Amino acid sequence: MDYHLLIKIFSINLVYIMLNTMRLLLSMRGYRFPASFLAVIEITIYAIGLSMVMQYLDQPAYLLAYALGFGVGIYCGMLLEDRIALGYAVIQIFIASDNHALAEELRNRGYGVTVQSGYGRDGDRLILTILTPRSTERKLCRTIEEIDDRAFYISYDAKYIHGGFWTKRVTKLRVQRAHEALEDQEPLDPRTERVSEDEFVNDENK
Incomplete structure (x- = not known):
């Protein structure tokens, strides 16, 4: 058994599936050109790996190395995409209608917060919508x-x-600067963080 060949088959399929996973995730997020570029590299690696393993279909060890590369490649591809964190995420928060402190605190930390009224099982609610870099x-x-x-x-x-x-204000750098500015300030008494509904409405209309 050629262990060097086993490692090569495993590695080639790992890289192929990792690129395949990345390409699919990029495609779903609308990154057409990066996804197309990855597809060219991906199919080239796939052809090389397939031609290698096809010569040893009667030997389970080589098929196992190919299969393991497949599984590990998916996992590594998802980890890589999560690390790169391309694009934006939307977070919706549902809180009590009298809780305006959360929206104000998030704004102080550099996030853009849109507030809407809602109604749930327990009565009136506030719905906060935030767009943030992933x-x-x-x-x-x-x-x-x-x-x-x-x-x-x-x-x-x-x-x-x-x-x-x-698009003008939601950036990683802006959020980071807001966090750093807050860390330099003295902590506030939690009772002072809450504002009345009238103050909240007036602030929104400025």
């Missing part, structure tokens, strides 16, 4: 839980965005 999505989720651990939120991908506050 690279800061997890940090935003942790921030939400720190400010209000009872808040219910949903996160999903934003494929296309255009105009308005989003």
Whole structure:
């Protein structure tokens, strides 16, 4: 048994599937040109790997190496895409109608927050919609839980965005600077973080 060939088959299929996973994720997010470029590299590697394993179909060890490369490639591709974190995410938060502190605190930290009224089983609710770079999505989720651990939120991908506050101000650097500015300030008494509904409405109309 040629162990060098086993490693080569495993590695080639790992790279192929990793690129395949990345290409699919890029395609779903609307990155046409990067996805097309990856497809060219992907199919070339696929042809090389397939031609190698086809010569050893009667030997299970080589098929196993090919299959393992497939599985590990999917996992590595998802990890890589998550690390690169391309695009934007939309997070919707559902909170009590009298809880305006969360929206104000998130704005102070550099996020754009749109507030809507809603109605749930327990009465009136506020729906906060936030667009954030995917690279800061997890940090935003942790921030939400720190400010209000009872808040219910949903996160999903934003494929296309255009105009308005989003494209001008929602950037990773802006969010990072806002966080750094807040860290330099003295912590506030939680009772002072809440504002009345009239103050909230007036602030929105400025």
